[in-house]
Amino acid sequence: MIxxxxxxxxxxxxxxxxVHCFLGVTIGTFVGVLPGLGPAATIALLLPFTYRLxxxxxxxxxxGIYYGVSYGGTITxxxxxxxxxxxxxxxxxDGHEMxxxxxxxxxxxIAAFGSFIAGTLGVVGLMLLAPPLANLALLFGPVEYTAxxxxxxxxxxxxxxxxxxxxxxxxxxxxxxGTVGLDPISGRERFxxxxxxxxxxxxxxxxxxxxxxxxxxxVLAEQGVGRADRIRPPRxxxxxLPNRADWRRSGGPIARGSVLGFLIGVLPGGGAVxxxxxxYAMERRLSRHPEQFGHGAIEGVAGPESANNAGTAGAxxxxxxLGLPANVITALLLGAFLIHGVTPGPQILQTHPGVxxxxxxxxxxxxxxxxxxxxPLIGLFVRVLDMPKAYLSPAIAVACLVGVYTVGxxxxxxxxxxxxxxxxxLLRRFDFDLGPLMLAYVxxxxxxxxxxxxxxxxxxxxxxFLTRPVSALFVAVAILILLTGLWQGRRRVAVPAA
Amino acid sequence: xxxxxxxxxxxxxxxxxxxTQAWPLERWSVxxxxxxxxxxxxxxxxxxxxxxxxxxxxxxxxxxxSPADRAAAAAAVDAVAPRDGRAxxxxxxxxLAFALLFTxxxxxLSVLLFMIVTVRVAERRAWGPALLAGVVAxxxxxxxxxxxxxxxxxxxxxxxxLRAAGLLR
Numbered sequence: 001m002i003x004x005x006x007x008x009x010x011x012x013x014x015x016x017x018x019v020h021c022f023l024g025v026t027i028g029t030f031v032g033v034l035p036g037l038g039p040a041a042t043i044a045l046l047l048p049f050t051y052r053l054x055x056x057x058x059x060x061x062x063x064g065i066y067y068g069v070s071y072g073g074t075i076t077x078x079x080x081x082x083x084x085x086x087x088x089x090x091x092x093x094d095g096h097e098m099x100x101x102x103x104x105x106x107x108x109x110i111a112a113f114g115s116f117i118a119g120t121l122g123v124v125g126l127m128l129l130a131p132p133l134a135n136l137a138l139l140f141g142p143v144e145y146t147a148x149x150x151x152x153x154x155x156x157x158x159x160x161x162x163x164x165x166x167x168x169x170x171x172x173x174x175x176x177x178g179t180v181g182l183d184p185i186s187g188r189e190r191f192x193x194x195x196x197x198x199x200x201x202x203x204x205x206x207x208x209x210x211x212x213x214x215x216x217x218x219v220l221a222e223q224g225v226g227r228a229d230r231i232r233p234p235r236x237x238x239x240x241l242p243n244r245a246d247w248r249r250s251g252g253p254i255a256r257g258s259v260l261g262f263l264i265g266v267l268p269g270g271g272a273v274x275x276x277x278x279x280y281a282m283e284r285r286l287s288r289h290p291e292q293f294g295h296g297a298i299e300g301v302a303g304p305e306s307a308n309n310a311g312t313a314g315a316x317x318x319x320x321x322l323g324l325p326a327n328v329i330t331a332l333l334l335g336a337f338l339i340h341g342v343t344p345g346p347q348i349l350q351t352h353p354g355v356x357x358x359x360x361x362x363x364x365x366x367x368x369x370x371x372x373x374x375x376p377l378i379g380l381f382v383r384v385l386d387m388p389k390a391y392l393s394p395a396i397a398v399a400c401l402v403g404v405y406t407v408g409x410x411x412x413x414x415x416x417x418x419x420x421x422x423x424x425x426l427l428r429r430f431d432f433d434l435g436p437l438m439l440a441y442v443x444x445x446x447x448x449x450x451x452x453x454x455x456x457x458x459x460x461x462x463x464x465f466l467t468r469p470v471s472a473l474f475v476a477v478a479i480l481i482l483l484t485g486l487w488q489g490r491r492r493v494a495v496p497a498a
Numbered sequence: 499x500x501x502x503x504x505x506x507x508x509x510x511x512x513x514x515x516x517x518t519q520a521w522p523l524e525r526w527s528v529x530x531x532x533x534x535x536x537x538x539x540x541x542x543x544x545x546x547x548x549x550x551x552x553x554x555x556x557x558x559x560x561x562x563x564s565p566a567d568r569a570a571a572a573a574a575v576d577a578v579a580p581r582d583g584r585a586x587x588x589x590x591x592x593x594l595a596f597a598l599l600f601t602x603x604x605x606x607l608s609v610l611l612f613m614i615v616t617v618r619v620a621e622r623r624a625w626g627p628a629l630l631a632g633v634v635a636x637x638x639x640x641x642x643x644x645x646x647x648x649x650x651x652x653x654x655x656x657x658x659x660l661r662a663a664g665l666l667r
Contacts (some may be wrong), residue, residue, distance in 0.1 A: 456530035
């Protein structure tokens with residue numbers, strides 16, 4: 001392994017690979033800042049440019065885009081409450097609140113450093129645990145996946161400060177939105193009302209940007225002329241980075257998020273998105289000050305951002321060791337491998353060790369480059385907050401409107417986003433949290449497919465969820481989380497009127 | 499209390515609508531659950547949750563922030579004025595109009611009009627800054643999406659005029 005590692009660094013630190021890694025993370029960061037265009041679309045657009053490159057260089061370049069986009073999405077989540085991609089939705093909750101309190105720098109800083117630490121730990125995990133974890137992932141069938149998704153869904157109780165019934169309503173609403181479009185098993189259309197635009201379902205881009213970005217613009221518009229004209233950007237270089245107290249509070253979340261994200265990233269399906277939500281819920285549960293979550297708790301940024309980046313590393317395990325993509329992005333990377341005549345799988349360490357170790361070590365190099373690229377630019381990024389809201393709000397709105405169009409050149413996506421924006425505004429006015437809806441929307445299709453497959457396997461007998469040990473464990477966890485949530489709900493006191 | 503029950507009533511209505519739409523779908527076949535199975539489960543869950551909130555909407559919930567947190571929040575966060583329905587209505591109308599018309603008007607004109615309407619009318623800034631904001635937004639969006647990323651953008655009156663003047667390729 002040491003020899004492989006050294007060979008890998010020799011490959012990834014060659015000039016050509018270093019340059020392409022830097023290009024990848026730069027393009028990725030830039031794209032991540034843009035609302036609408038996500039990592040999958042970017043990688044698909046740039047895939048033809050890699051045809052003439054060596055396979056290792058090509059994968060290093062595309063992988064750089066993958067984690068570059070993640071950090072770029074964090075920037076817009078913190079500064080403008082527009083999630084750059086689904087995995088950074090959670091960062092909107094507390095990251096933007098920190099920005100409103102003049103702490104955008106520490107939010108971006110802890111996200112950058114946390115991502116770097118998590119990415120590094122993820123790469124170490126990838127080196128040491130790739131084969132056994134890949135085999136473990138193979139043990140997960142539809143029954144286990146259903147139970148895992150259910151356990152994940154019950155964590156909505158920790159995503160919100162509101163009544164359990166409201167949180168569960170939002171979760172069910174998210175599941176309903178996930179059923180629009182083609183049925184995952186039979187392929188028949190559901191709830192499309194004859195509209196071709198809905199036959200592919202509701203895309204996550206318009207949904208996330210509408211619910212979070214556009215609804216925020218509408219809330220700000222309603223606040224009218226009495227609001228202060230600017231969000232205060234941090235002053236002085238000391239306020240641009242996390243201080244000692246921030247690090248003390250973030251150490252635990254970063255460590256926990258790294259482990260959680262890495263393990264979840266190995267599983268096909270939710271990956272980084274689910275990891276970020278789970279990390280947020282976990283940190284809120286473990287925090288001594290859970291009331292601060294949603295109001296600028298740095299743990300709410302450190303944990304999810306770390307989980308997000310570690311999940312990216314974890315997603316490479318099934319890709320490299322089994323040739324199985326964990327999500328759309330790794331599916332595109334698999335395509336890149338195949339175009340260059342390399343088939344990832346158990347034999348890759350024997351047939352192409354330089355490719356395997358080169359890609360693994362380039363992830364560490366890419367994380368270093370991300371840190372070098374973005375931390376000095378934090379001061380520049382937070383300048384955006386200097387713009388008066390009278391100009392910032394329209395700019396955010398028009399960026400969302402145009403950005404969502406550019407994903408698929410589909411005008412209907414823009415209308416869907418506007419409708420989601422209005423819905424998001426109304427939900428916020430009636431005190432419904434949007435976090436559970438997003439989590440459920442992402443998990444919903446996988447949950448439904450797994451549930452139906454599990455029932456087909458069991459001839460309709462739901463007892464299978466209790467007879468399989470892994471599934472039974474997750475079901476027990478889900479029940480425990482729900483009961484704890486119910487019990488805590490009875491103990492919550494009303495917030496006094498201002 | 500009436501206000502708190504309005505969303506609950508809407509949830510119950512949504513559950514009924516979902517049930518109506520899901521019932522004609524195949525619920526179960528020889529192969530197992532059909533495409534109507536999961537939505538019907540969800541409609542039942544939604545109905546239960548709606549009824550619970552209708553019967554017992556409950557008080558506003560959430561943990562009590564500490565006095566220090568409340569003071570810090572009050573000092574740090576912008577004071578909220580009475581609601582400005584006018585600005586809100588303008589933003590809603592502008593975004594809806596953009597979504598419905600931008601493919602016909604073209605991107606540049608749509609963005610320009612959107613920025614002018616929101617900055618000048620909703621945000622009550624002067625004409626000069628509103629026009630400048632529109633032009634800057636047009637240039638930035640065209641440069642990034644149209645040229646750098648090569649995304650095909652809706653063409654319209656302004657694009658054709660600029661092309662005729664040799665200012666656009």
